[in-house]
Amino acid sequence: MKNIIIAVIIGLAVVSPLNLNNSYLRCSDFDTVVVKYGEDVETIASRYTENPEQAKELVEAIIEINDIKSERDMKAGKRLQVPVQAKDSNKIQVASR
Template sequence: MKKLLATLLITLAFLAPMHLDNEYLRADTFAAVTVQQGENLHDLAGRYTVNEKDKAQLIEAICEINGLQADAVLQSGRRIQVPVLSPADSNAIAQK
């Protein structure tokens, strides 16, 4: 019984949604961005936020939404979906 319970808990922990504190992953608005020559994920995120913590979360969300690795080399002309927070969501992040 203990093994079954332990297995169940491990499975639930593995399947539980991750990144619950990343507001960008809950965004319902997206900007379609065309990658310019020489741009990277940090540059793209910098178009939408200047705060380094927010930028890191935005990069994480861009990667997850677009199926990219954090160290991905972006080809110019590629279209990327960037989550955009509503003003209410932005204020909630600023107050954290």
């Protein structure tokens, strides 16, 4: 019984997202991008952010969301869902008179 519980815990750890702190994996807005010849995930992510840490998270999210297993999955013409974070989502707009 103990071995079964350990196996289930290990299985859940493998199946669950590896980076729970990745804010892109919690996005509800997406852009659809058509891959052009010679593009890779890093190139596409660089269109959305210049921040190296955010770019790394975005690359991880694009790979996970689109179930990209290898470079062969990045063929020209493939449609990818790219998570988009709302800009200034923490700011409140106040109407002026």
